[in-house]
Amino acid sequence: MLHLHARDPVDGRPTPDPEVFMQFLPRIKDGCDAVVNITTGGGQGMSLDQRLAAALRASPELASLNMGTMNFGLYEMLPRQKSWQHEWEPAYLAGSEAGMFKNTFKDIADILRLCSGQGTRFELECYDIGHLYTAAHFLDRGLVKPPLFIQSVFGIRGGIGTHMDDVLYMKRVADRLFGDAYQWSVVGAGRHQMSIARRAAELGGNVRVGLEDSLWIDKGQLATSNAEQVTKVRAILDELGLDVATPDEAREMLHLKGRGNVGF
Numbered sequence: 001m002l003h004l005h006a007r008d009p010v011d012g013r014p015t016p017d018p019e020v021f022m023q024f025l026p027r028i029k030d031g032c033d034a035v036v037n038i039t040t041g042g043g044q045g046m047s048l049d050q051r052l053a054a055a056l057r058a059s060p061e062l063a064s065l066n067m068g069t070m071n072f073g074l075y076e077m078l079p080r081q082k083s084w085q086h087e088w089e090p091a092y093l094a095g096s097e098a099g100m101f102k103n104t105f106k107d108i109a110d111i112l113r114l115c116s117g118q119g120t121r122f123e124l125e126c127y128d129i130g131h132l133y134t135a136a137h138f139l140d141r142g143l144v145k146p147p148l149f150i151q152s153v154f155g156i157r158g159g160i161g162t163h164m165d166d167v168l169y170m171k172r173v174a175d176r177l178f179g180d181a182y183q184w185s186v187v188g189a190g191r192h193q194m195s196i197a198r199r200a201a202e203l204g205g206n207v208r209v210g211l212e213d214s215l216w217i218d219k220g221q222l223a224t225s226n227a228e229q230v231t232k233v234r235a236i237l238d239e240l241g242l243d244v245a246t247p248d249e250a251r252e253m254l255h256l257k258g259r260g261n262v263g264f
Contacts, residue, residue, distance in 0.1 A: 001034060001035040001036075001037055001062070001208075001247075001250060002028065002034045002035070002036055002037060003037040003039070003064060003123070003208065003210065003212070004021075004024075004025075004028075004036060004037065004038055004039065005039045005041075005212065006020045006021050006024075006054065007020075008020065009023075011086050011087075011088065012085065012086050012089075013086070013088055013092075014042060014046075015042075016042040016046055016050045016051050016052075016053050016054050017053070017054070018053045018054040018056075018057035018058065020054075021038065021054040021057070021058055021264075022057070022058070022264060025038075025058055025264040026264050029259060029262070029264060033247045033248070033259065034247050035061055035062055035247055035250050035251060035254075035256060035259075036058075036060050036061060036062070036259075036262070037060065037061075037062040037063065037064055037123055038054055038055050038058055038060045038062075038063050038064070039054075039055075039063070039064050040052065040055050040063050040064060040065050040066075040111055040115070041064065041066055041101070048107050048110065048111075051111075052110075052111060052114060052115075055111075055115055055120065056114060056115065056118070057263060058262060058263050058264050059118040059119070059120060059261075059262055059263035059264075060120055060262055060263075060264075061120065061121065061251070061256040061257055061258065061259065061261075061262060062120065062121055062122065062123055062149070062254070062256060063111075063115055063120050063121075063122055063123070064122070064123040064125055064151070065103075065108065065111055065112070065122045065123065065124055065125060066101065066103050066125045066127070066131075067103075067108065067124055067125060067126050067127070067131035067132075067134045067135055068103055068108075068127070068128075068130065068131050068134055069100060069101065069102050069103050069104060070100065070101055070103075070127055070128070070158050070159065071096075071100050071101075071157070071158035072096055072099075072100065072101040072156060072157075072158050073096050073097060073156070073157030073158050074093045074096040074157070075093055075094055075095075075096050075097040076157060077093055078090060078093050078094060105134075105137075108134070108138065109138070109141075109143060112138060112143040112144060113143065116143070116144075118263075119257040119261060120257075121149070121254060121255065121256055121257075122144060122149065123149050123151050123185075124144070124148060124149060124150050124151060125151045125153055126150055126151065126152050126153065126170070126174075127153045127156055127158070127159030127160065128159045128160045129160065129169070129170065129173055132150070132170070132173050132174055132177055133177070135148060135150065135177075135178075136177045136178070139178075146178075146181035146182065147181055147182055147183055147253070147254060147255060148178055148181060148182040148183070149182070149183050149185065149254050150174055150178070150182050150183070150184050150185065151185045151186070151187060151208065152167070152170045152171070152174070152184065152185070152186045152187070152200075153186075153187050153189070153213075154166060154167065154170075154186065154187070154188050154189065154192065154196050155188055155189030155190055155192050155196075156189050162188060162189070162192040162196060164199055167186065167196060167199055167200060167203075168203075171184060171200075171203055171205070183206060183253055183254060184200075184204070184205045184206065185200075185205055185206035185207065185208055186200035186205050186206075186207060186208070187207075187208040187209070187213050188213070188214070189213050189214060190213075190214050190215075190216065191214070191216055191219070192214075193209055193213060193214040193216070193229070194209070194232060194233065194236065197209060197233050197236065198236050198240075201236065201237055201240055201242060202240060207233055207237070209226075209229040209230060209232075209233045210226045210229060210230075211223060211225075211226050211229070214229070217229060217232060247259075
């Protein structure tokens with residue numbers, strides 16, 4: 001599975017522009033059989049219409065969806081960074097201290113109704129325990145249908161922490177709310193990425209890694225690519241004696257509509 005955001009090709013800013021997505025989505029589809037998972041997040045300060053634009057145009061098999069409004073603190077990265085590639089980057093990070101990521105109940109319901117009408121299903125990103133209850137609320141309303149794809153995110157300032165008790169608690173609550181009607185996956189932010197992936201895999205969960213969530217491959221060592229992180233987590237899964245699903249097996253697990261039914 002490939003979880004994708006887009007950046008402005010001129011200055012690297014996050015962008016929801018569907019035309020930018022269309023510069024790479026068809027090439028990815030032609031080049032591999034992976035499930036493509038498009039963000040509905042966009043970036044700070046973007047309107048709901050902007051955030052929805054690419055997902056509606058592309059009609060992907062899967063779209064990621066944050067389960068609530070939250071303080072999404074990235075400002076602590078500022079003193080750690082010694083140089084910047086683009087002028088907008090420091091202000092963007094600093095703005096997260098006083099800003100927020102807005103995703104109201106109405107926003108979520110609108111996204112679910114509009115994208116579900118195209119057969120798109122959702123990666124429900126849960127940054128805290130309350131987000132699990134929000135997912136259960138939309139399940140009760142019939143706006144999401146089993147099997148749910150619950151992505152538990154650990155280590156973002158404003159969300160749940162990275163202690164192993166946090167991982168166990170998140171799974172325990174999800175098990176109680178959703179029983180066997182969901183697929184559980186985890187993503188650990190920063191230096192906790194691989195340790196949380198290992199623990200969740202031992203508990204029967206799926207894992208997500210990538211440079212969106214962590215810049216590191218080892219203690220004090222920056223990753224050179226997403227592929228390097230994927231290779232490392234694959235080795236962890238092999239060591240645990242676990243099998244990695246093929247794209248078609250993943251489609252079956254999540255009841256996706258298939259790559260032939262997307263809009264790109």
